[in-house]
Amino acid sequence: MKFELVEEPMLGLKLIKRQCAGDERGYFSRLYCEKALGEFGWPSEVAQSNFSKTNAVGAIRGLHFQYPPDAEAKLVTCVSGAVFDVAVDLRKGSSTFGRWFGTELSAKNQMSLLVPKGFAHGFQALESDSMLVYFASCAYAPENESGVIWNDKDLAIDWPLPPSTISARDQEMPPLKSIGDGIKV
Numbered sequence: 001m002k003f004e005l006v007e008e009p010m011l012g013l014k015l016i017k018r019q020c021a022g023d024e025r026g027y028f029s030r031l032y033c034e035k036a037l038g039e040f041g042w043p044s045e046v047a048q049s050n051f052s053k054t055n056a057v058g059a060i061r062g063l064h065f066q067y068p069p070d071a072e073a074k075l076v077t078c079v080s081g082a083v084f085d086v087a088v089d090l091r092k093g094s095s096t097f098g099r100w101f102g103t104e105l106s107a108k109n110q111m112s113l114l115v116p117k118g119f120a121h122g123f124q125a126l127e128s129d130s131m132l133v134y135f136a137s138c139a140y141a142p143e144n145e146s147g148v149i150w151n152d153k154d155l156a157i158d159w160p161l162p163p164s165t166i167s168a169r170d171q172e173m174p175p176l177k178s179i180g181d182g183i184k185v
């Protein structure tokens, strides 16, 4: 059971569908596979695997990224509920610098988003108690952690729901403009 490429909306940003083997018990699918995902551009080993549960419909987490040398690729999967998952291209010299892509990831649709290094990532919960698992290619490095404000005027992300909960830290994130012409990854 492997993965199918559904869409590559920006270079290296890949929407992937997990193939499932179903039977009377339920189904089986791979969350991560070094060989198969390497073929989709996953850059290295997994340094960290994260899990988050978001209680309230409309809650937003993000947009987050880490500066080099701690830039991370992330493979994001929703294992319960549903989220609107967003990636923003911050790569210096990229023809899609400053563009965002959003898509629904849910336990039902079996999609995962492979977010390459040099992107900011965030999401909005579309259902209560939505749970995400994400693999990261680099460990958490708070000294190199940063972000972009979720409602940045230049980005103009079309969040599907009115925002409900947002952390104090995320409400103080800088604007896209503060990143200048981008991050060299």
Ligand SMILES: Cc1cn([C@H]2C[C@H](O)[C@@H](COP(=O)(O)OP(=O)(O)O[C@H]3O[C@@H](C)C(=O)[C@@H](O)[C@H]3O)O2)c(=O)[nH]c1=O
Binding pocket: 048, 050, 052, 061, 062, 063, 064, 074, 121, 122, 123, 140, 167
């Ligand atoms: C991300 C992270 C946080 N923490 C700590 C810091 C803090 O005390 C607590 C909660 O952190 P945050 O508020 O940053 O959690 P959260 O807002 O869920 O952060 C996550 O957001 C999404 C959008 C991402 O893309 C992730 O990479 C990550 O940045 O957990 C770690 O110990 N390790 C980690 O890897």
